Amino acid sequence: MTKIAVVFHSGYGHTVKQAEAVAKGANATLVAIDAEGNLTDAHWVTLNEADAIVFGSPTYMGTVSWQFKKFADTSSKQWFSQQWKDKVFGGFTNSATMNGDKHSTLHYFFTLAMQHNGIWVGTGLMPSNSKAAKRDDINYVGSSAGAMMQTPSDASADEVNAGDLETARLYGQRIAEITKRLK
Numbered sequence: 001m002t003k004i005a006v007v008f009h010s011g012y013g014h015t016v017k018q019a020e021a022v023a024k025g026a027n028a029t030l031v032a033i034d035a036e037g038n039l040t041d042a043h044w045v046t047l048n049e050a051d052a053i054v055f056g057s058p059t060y061m062g063t064v065s066w067q068f069k070k071f072a073d074t075s076s077k078q079w080f081s082q083q084w085k086d087k088v089f090g091g092f093t094n095s096a097t098m099n100g101d102k103h104s105t106l107h108y109f110f111t112l113a114m115q116h117n118g119i120w121v122g123t124g125l126m127p128s129n130s131k132a133a134k135r136d137d138i139n140y141v142g143s144s145a146g147a148m149m150q151t152p153s154d155a156s157a158d159e160v161n162a163g164d165l166e167t168a169r170l171y172g173q174r175i176a177e178i179t180k181r182l183k
């Protein structure tokens, strides 16, 4: 059986919805980075034992939150011993603006995964970009590098977009399928 972990930070409760959708698709364990940027020892064991790790963070000022970056820097311990080498990796982000520089966040996740010498998985989804496209279509935000969600700045966590959640679920499912094949 494959083990998948979704490690994420959410400052105000929106990105956690996306994390839950990815975890649902991947049948993964959720690992929440706390407000101080910390994980428990048990969380680190979960990550070390996982076949795949999916990173998640809101986009803040064009990149990951400082709490996620603290987690990333702490993972230098695993980097030193190449403990996460050849694991499968992916990433997702949520932000207020349709573009909002979300790709910078995904690019940071990709770089972190490559530092750990992992194997990156993109969405495998076509964008929904025709005249007939609707906001809650799958991959309406249109990302191939990892899953994106766009949440208006005044929306509550219960108002996150259903299509973006389904996009996240499908992405988790793809990561699980590829992890299984590799294993």
Ligand SMILES: Cc1cc2nc3c(=O)[nH]c(=O)nc-3n(C[C@H](O)[C@H](O)[C@H](O)COP(=O)(O)O)c2cc1C
Binding pocket: 009, 010, 011, 012, 013, 014, 015, 016, 058, 059, 060, 061, 062, 063, 094, 095, 096, 097, 098, 099, 100, 101, 151, 153
């Ligand atoms: C400090 C800060 C910086 C932000 N920077 C961006 C940004 O660069 N681009 C963007 O589209 N939204 C930005 N936002 C909006 C958040 O990405 C958005 O509110 C998101 O839904 C927050 O997710 P969370 O509830 O999981 O923290 C920012 C919000 C905060 C608090």
